[in-house]
Amino acid sequence: MHYRRYVAIGDSCAEGLDDPYPDGSGYRGWTDLVAGELARTSPSLEYANLAVRGRRLDQILAEQVPLAVAQRPDLVTLFGGGNDVLQGRRQTMARSLDEIVATVAEVAEAVVLFTLPDIARLPGLRRIRPRVGQLNDLITETAAKYGTLLVDVRDDEFCDDERLYGDDRLHLGPLGHHRVAAHVLTTLDLPPDPAWLTPLPPAERDPLWRTAARHWTWLRHHVYPAVHGTVRNKLIGRQPGDGFVAKRPAPARVTPVP
Template structure:
């Protein structure tokens, strides 16, 4: 495995680590923090920054985070962006391709290894809403992410292809963000993509994160209806309300690690 000294993580809530366990600073840990801590165990003296902020659109990640990352002179960069754009009805996927690709090209031009991610297509949902969203995300992955990774020689962490990660038990109740076990699995996927083979660092044997959870008890009709109603009232309607008001969940949030420092 290549040794890395400066790791900078860019993106939105996925990389910020929303809904993982809380760290000592009161912020969510997330897969990127987990990866940085694991890479540091090799004695490399790794320093790590995380510029990701929840709710950020692709254009905002490119404008606000990519130049800062380049100035930090990283040798490893993770870039996950565009998922929030795809959630918006009527999004023009083709309009995302050029800025996404240009960002990847500029990050690769720094000499850094660049990690890209296919966006997870499902959080266990079925029905017309979930199916329609899954189709849009799959199109984004196929028309934007995968071609850009191939074009620029980036390392692709192809999460969308792993069915086990669609299990709702790996997700927070809002169905938009991973729960702690989901972040743990993504962290292992990233480490594996970077060539880590040590089971102690991977937190299990190679590929363990692809293994489905044991079958869940069959949900009752009443429980399903109650769960759907709770999700609509607690999460879907507030999300729609923010869109109508033109506000974002990240408007008052700053990134949790703006400068390179040893992982906590």
């Protein structure tokens, strides 16, 4: 199928963290990869990415959805909800998600939603597993309600493999972004690059001392700064992602992936 205009909305995963362009010009991510592949069959495709790191579903609804609707896309992807889970905002998730999808589905011919992986793979976050399950149930039910497309990342046998993620173990790394892009293209009935879905080789088992060292590095450089930043932001009334803007706010032509 040919698409005229593709708009991505969501949070850091849709923005492209942690998949930097090789030249250091910014984050790429699965949305840029999908847009580049779509441009192969739709050379006149225009693509905008309104996603901003740290955004909750209610913020996506208020800040990104009006802009997306005004751009009149025929394809919209929404990847969000993770920040609602981390902040424990269960009461607003369902209402915000429903309104987002209802609104963009009136404009776009194709809307793609995503489930989240099991965050319990990370030490210290097992207690929020029920929240992730609740969000995934909401996403699945909302996709069925509005007849949208759904990428259930849990169907990928490597979904929880650490090698798909960046140094913080929370955001996708380059390998993970390529796999998500392949799943989106497959959902849109377009063939992805087979290399993007290559099965991973068996993981090597590190000795206990090396595993412990990796956990300590992760705690020191990612977990502790994140917790400190969260506490500081609450004290001064800031939200995660404040000060950041969409990387591609206006639709523009896309260069196909080489």
